[in-house]
Amino acid sequence: MAKHAKSLLSRWSSRVFLVEVDEKPLYFRLQERHGGERAPRVFGRLREADRCYSVLVCSGDRIKGAKFYPELRNKLARDLPPGCDLTTMGSFLPRVRDSFIRGYFLKSSVEYSPHIERLLRDLGRREPLLVCSYTAADGGGQLWTQRLWSPSQDETPSDYFVVSSDEPECHPSALSMINNDVFHSFEEARDVFRKCGGIIPEAASVLEMLPGSLEVCQKPKFPVIVIEGLDATGKTTLTESLRDSLGATLLRSPPECLSPWRALFDQEPPLIRRAFYALGNYITAQQIAQEGMKTPVIVDRFWHSTAAYAIATATSGPVSSLPQGGSEVYGWPSDLLQPSLVLLLTLDAEERKRRLKDRGLEKTDEEQQLDRNQLFRLRVEEAYRRISGPPCVTVDASPSADKVLQETLLLIRSNCHL
Ligand SMILES: Nc1ncnc2c1ncn2[C@@H]1O[C@H](COP(=O)(O)OP(=O)(O)OP(=O)(O)O)[C@@H](O)[C@H]1O
Numbered sequence: 219m220a221k222h223a224k225s226l227l228s229r230w231s232s233r234v235f236l237v238e239v240d241e242k243p244l245y246f247r248l249q250e251r252h253g254g255e256r257a258p259r260v261f262g263r264l265r266e267a268d269r270c271y272s273v274l275v276c277s278g279d280r281i282k283g284a285k286f287y288p289e290l291r292n293k294l295a296r297d298l299p300p301g302c303d304l305t306t307m308g309s310f311l312p313r314v315r316d317s318f319i320r321g322y323f324l325k326s327s328v329e330y331s332p333h334i335e336r337l338l339r340d341l342g343r344r345e346p347l348l349v350c351s352y353t354a355a356d357g358g359g360q361l362w363t364q365r366l367w368s369p370s371q372d373e374t375p376s377d378y379f380v381v382s383s384d385e386p387e388c389h390p391s392a393l394s395m396i397n398n399d400v401f402h403s404f405e406e407a408r409d410v411f412r413k414c415g416g417i418i419p420e421a422a423s424v425l426e427m428l429p430g431s432l433e434v435c436q437k438p439k440f441p442v443i444v445i446e447g448l449d450a451t452g453k454t455t456l457t458e459s460l461r462d463s464l465g466a467t468l469l470r471s472p473p474e475c476l477s478p479w480r481a482l483f484d485q486e487p488p489l490i491r492r493a494f495y496a497l498g499n500y501i502t503a504q505q506i507a508q509e510g511m512k513t514p515v516i517v518d519r520f521w522h523s524t525a526a527y528a529i530a531t532a533t534s535g536p537v538s539s540l541p542q543g544g545s546e547v548y549g550w551p552s553d554l555l556q557p558s559l560v561l562l563l564t565l566d567a568e569e570r571k572r573r574l575k576d577r578g579l580e581k582t583d584e585e586q587q588l589d590r591n592q593l594f595r596l597r598v599e600e601a602y603r604r605i606s607g608p609p610c611v612t613v614d615a616s617p618s619a620d621k622v623l624q625e626t627l628l629l630i631r632s633n634c635h636l
């Protein structure tokens with residue numbers, strides 16, 4: 219049995235599980251003896267003739283595991299029998315850092331079990347998986363047991379009753395966010411790229427663009443102003459006007475030099491995708507340090523975008539599922555240049571949609587998600603506000619482009635020495 223899977227099994231009965239139903243996580247835990255509790259909500263509506271499975275990815279190699287997770291979904295969606303329900307799930311040890319693992323929860327009719335079990339065993343031969351099956355233990359559908367499949371088949375599997383568990387303070391993915399979704403150091407992000415060179419040849423081209431080491435740069439002489447906001451809030455329009463009004467240099471993150479690979483890394487799982495954007499910030503930071511010695515610098519997106527989108531994607535549900543304000547996940551990376559001021563453009567959802575429609579450009583997956591998913595949008599906006607580091611001021615982006623420019627110039631003049 220893979221070493222990593224074995225270590226996950228060592229505290230199996232203390233694990234809490236969550237199944238995401240319509241963006242809402244429903245929690246359950248394990249119990250050796252049943253004390254008469256009702257079935258957890260996710261099992262509450264099942265029939266005795268239903269059979270459920272959890273399939274958790276437990277690869278010891280995090281790059282392989284990250285790549286396998288979306289592949290697993292595609293394979294399951296393709297090969298599962300008709301009518302089988304598939305949703306995302308996870309498991310964690312309460313308050314234990316890096317204990318969060320991801321997987322899928324399947325619901326099917328018991329008649330399909332032989333087919334599903336064969337499929338899961340085949341998939342488990344490709345990458346280590348922890349598979350559990352759930353069976354009704356009474357006639358009324360109120361009592362369900364979890365049977366953990368022994369990955370090596372020579373150990374006795376253990377059965378537990380499943381019971382509801384309290385919601386943790388925030389989404390448990392927060393336990394494993396740092397340096398998996400939100401990179402807090404150049405070295406950590408670069409390490410992901412070094413390790414994925416074997417499976418993604420283009421990673422080497424990105425590595426070539428990076429500085430050999432992070433030289434301690436002098437603080438720029440001129441102010442550095444970052445413009446942030448969801449797509450279509452007017453960042454491009456405003457940053458170009460600010461460049462002209464202030465005689466500033468306009469930079470972007472990710473920087474131009476990474477453009478040839480952006481679409482490719484946007485298709486990669488969060489670990490690799492977020493490392494790509496984190497590295498982009500460090501390249502832009504070097505450009506800021508140079509240009510900031512000569513002119514004011516305006517930056518279109520920077521660290522706030524990287525962290526806020528990553529945190530919002532790794533969680534689900536309402537804003538209350540985000541890590542609490544003040545959590546270290548919102549901290550500014552100690553090795554990343556801090557701008558003088560961050561301005562966050564905000565716009566109501568309807569006006570933003572109107573601008574998106576008028577603009578008519580092709581949307582990225584994340585932009586489409588922002589459109590479809592109100593909760594995701596709210597999480598991104600709130601995560602933006604919780605990020606610490608440089609001063610961040612919210613700007614209402616709904617007036618005309620010229621009014622937004624004038625308001626922004628006032629804010630820059632009152633917050634920076636210009
Ligand atoms: N203040 C404004 N009032 C009305 N329309 C605006 C305003 N600012 C920008 N627009 C229009 O809204 C659309 C989106 O603006 P823009 O491209 O500047 O947004 P963005 O934040 O840079 O988007 P993205 O992040 O997707 O690149 C454009 O068609 C632009 O002309």
Ligand SMILES: Nc1ccn([C@H]2C[C@H](O)[C@@H](COP(=O)(O)O)O2)c(=O)n1
Nearest residue numbers: 449471472495519520523524527584
């Ligand atoms: N510094 C950055 C810039 C962008 N991103 C990510 C976040 C979104 O997925 C997407 C938005 O960019 P846009 O389409 O508006 O160019 O890119 C990031 O993580 N870090």
